[in-house]
Amino acid sequence: MGKGKKVVIIGCGIGGSAVGALLAKDGFQVEIFEKTRFIGGRFASYQKGDFRLDVGCHIVGNCDKGIFGTICEMIGEKVEWAYTRKPGPTFVYGNDWLKFPSGAAKLGFGDAEMAKILELYSDLSTFTEADFARLNSVSIAEFLKNYLDDNRLRAIFAYLTGMYFVVPDYETPTGDWARCQQEIVRNMASGYPIGGTGAIPEAFVRSIEKRGGKVHLSQAVERIKIENGRATGVILPGGKEIPADIVISNADIKTSVLDLVGAEKYAPAFVEKVKDYTWSEMTFIVKAALDQKITNEKLIMYLNPDNIVDVAKLILQGGVPDKAPILMIPVISNLDPTACPEGKQLILAGAACRTKLDSPASVWKQWEEAYMRTLYGIFPGMEKHVLWVEATSPKWIDNLFGEGGNVVGVGQTLIQVGPNRPPIVDPVVKNFYHCSADSGLQGIGGELASDAAMRLYRMLSKG
Ligand SMILES: Cc1cc2nc3c(=O)[nH]c(=O)nc-3n(C[C@H](O)[C@H](O)[C@H](O)COP(=O)(O)OP(=O)(O)OC[C@H]3O[C@@H](n4cnc5c(N)ncnc54)[C@H](O)[C@@H]3O)c2cc1C
Numbered sequence: 001m002g003k004g005k006k007v008v009i010i011g012c013g014i015g016g017s018a019v020g021a022l023l024a025k026d027g028f029q030v031e032i033f034e035k036t037r038f039i040g041g042r043f044a045s046y047q048k049g050d051f052r053l054d055v056g057c058h059i060v061g062n063c064d065k066g067i068f069g070t071i072c073e074m075i076g077e078k079v080e081w082a083y084t085r086k087p088g089p090t091f092v093y094g095n096d097w098l099k100f101p102s103g104a105a106k107l108g109f110g111d112a113e114m115a116k117i118l119e120l121y122s123d124l125s126t127f128t129e130a131d132f133a134r135l136n137s138v139s140i141a142e143f144l145k146n147y148l149d150d151n152r153l154r155a156i157f158a159y160l161t162g163m164y165f166v167v168p169d170y171e172t173p174t175g176d177w178a179r180c181q182q183e184i185v186r187n188m189a190s191g192y193p194i195g196g197t198g199a200i201p202e203a204f205v206r207s208i209e210k211r212g213g214k215v216h217l218s219q220a221v222e223r224i225k226i227e228n229g230r231a232t233g234v235i236l237p238g239g240k241e242i243p244a245d246i247v248i249s250n251a252d253i254k255t256s257v258l259d260l261v262g263a264e265k266y267a268p269a270f271v272e273k274v275k276d277y278t279w280s281e282m283t284f285i286v287k288a289a290l291d292q293k294i295t296n297e298k299l300i301m302y303l304n305p306d307n308i309v310d311v312a313k314l315i316l317q318g319g320v321p322d323k324a325p326i327l328m329i330p331v332i333s334n335l336d337p338t339a340c341p342e343g344k345q346l347i348l349a350g351a352a353c354r355t356k357l358d359s360p361a362s363v364w365k366q367w368e369e370a371y372m373r374t375l376y377g378i379f380p381g382m383e384k385h386v387l388w389v390e391a392t393s394p395k396w397i398d399n400l401f402g403e404g405g406n407v408v409g410v411g412q413t414l415i416q417v418g419p420n421r422p423p424i425v426d427p428v429v430k431n432f433y434h435c436s437a438d439s440g441l442q443g444i445g446g447e448l449a450s451d452a453a454m455r456l457y458r459m460l461s462k463g
Contacts, residue, residue, distance in 0.1 A: 010260065022453060024207060034215065035220035138173070166406075279409070284350065299330050408448065
């Protein structure tokens with residue numbers, strides 16, 4: 001079906017590897033150039049001693065029941081998944097451990113609040129595409145005021161909603177958020193890939209290579225070659241040209257437009273729009289290797305209600321808290337025992353951080369200490385079992401993958417949703433496409449990048 005057309009893809013993140021695998025399956029000749037040594041961009045995994053770590057701190061929204069499963073089925077590759085079940089996610093609110101929302105009564109909420117929570121979830125389950133579109137102009141913070149009066153409940157929901165798009169609740173579009181929430185509740189398949197997050201892009205690359213495609217790591221692309229308004233290939237550092245019928249950029253929209261093509265090729269209004277896109281928030285992560293198992297939990301969502309407003313303000317202003325006010329804590333080795341040797345444990349913890357990227361190492365150390373203090377409060381005695389801690393700052397993410405070290409890509413905010421997301425089809429250069437989370441329309445993180453890949457594949461496979 002691909003009629004042997006040559007496709008060059010810049011970047012081997014989820015967007016690049018997914019579209020490459022889909023096109024290779026249809027007979028396109030695929031060649032990927034990835035500037036880092038990693039397969040999978042921000043979804044990559046890597047080894048540290050006998051522990052396997054991921055670049056980020058991930059939980060996948062819908063695992064095999066979502067778009068990753070669809071792509072794997074289409075390309076004939078298998079990824080095994082571990083759901084966050086048995087035990088399901090636990091919410092730690094200060095010192096209270098509970099399931100949410102069923103255990104919310106444990107926090108002292110009365111029948112009226114519980115009824116409102118049930119009404120909220122019941123309403124969310126009935127929303128249609130028309131509701132999603134209508135509600136995309138309303139922030140989730142505003143929307144939840146219809147249901148929740150209690151500040152503690154609002155704080156819990158702000159945390160839960162922020163986990164999806166990693167933008168503040170007052171910027172999160174209700175429609176897209178509610179669509180994701182519906183899909184997650186329908187599928188009940190949130191979890192983690194066996195073999196690490198990198199197992200997903202590695203499956204895509206395996207499929208590309210089986211079909212004769214090539215993936216070059218540690219090989220950046222410097223420019224896109226454009227002749228008579230058409231992309232005709234890419235230029236590597238040193239000037240080597242790689243010809244192509246189609247060029248796809250998995251790099252972010254700013255790099256693609258402003259650097260790989262060049263701002264001078266576009267209308268000034270489009271260049272301004274590209275410059276104005278804002279990223280999702282950044283996160284700081286700790287990855288703790290332990291000499292023994294200290295918990296049977298698979299996913300803990302922690303929220304410390306003490307001074308939450310003041311601490312959140314401090315973080316929004318770029319400060320470092322004494323303890324983390326919120327943490328998403330996937331216990332990776334309980335989800336996937338292959339992540340570390342038997343009897344040991346791997347625990348990750350991450351949350352939003354707005355510290356300036358050029359801050360000195362001492363500031364990142366303060367973040368690490370704040371997170372570890374928080375973990376020691378959650379798991380008394382943990383400190384005796386720490387073999388080592390690897391901290392992943394947004395600066396590290398930025399050094400590797402750019403985009404200001406943000407989590408998702410162009411943030412899914414009220415003004416960057418639906419038709420206002422960056423385009424898949426380049427508006428000027430023919431045969432040139434954008435395929436990353438930036439140009440995805442629906443989904444969370446890696447699933448958003450896959451959404452762009454699927455849309456682009458459908459477009460090109462018809463042509
Ligand atoms: C800390 C953290 C936590 C996260 N948590 C979750 C989560 O729980 N669930 C979830 O679904 N998602 C999560 N995400 C988000 C998810 O990882 C990203 O949204 C997704 O991986 C983005 O994929 P992408 O293909 O758009 O971009 P990327 O992963 O950034 O891939 C783009 C690739 O292009 C390469 N590239 C760029 N320029 C060039 C060039 N000139 N030449 C060659 N190569 C180039 C880059 O090196 C990179 O490998 C998290 C991300 C982080 C950082």
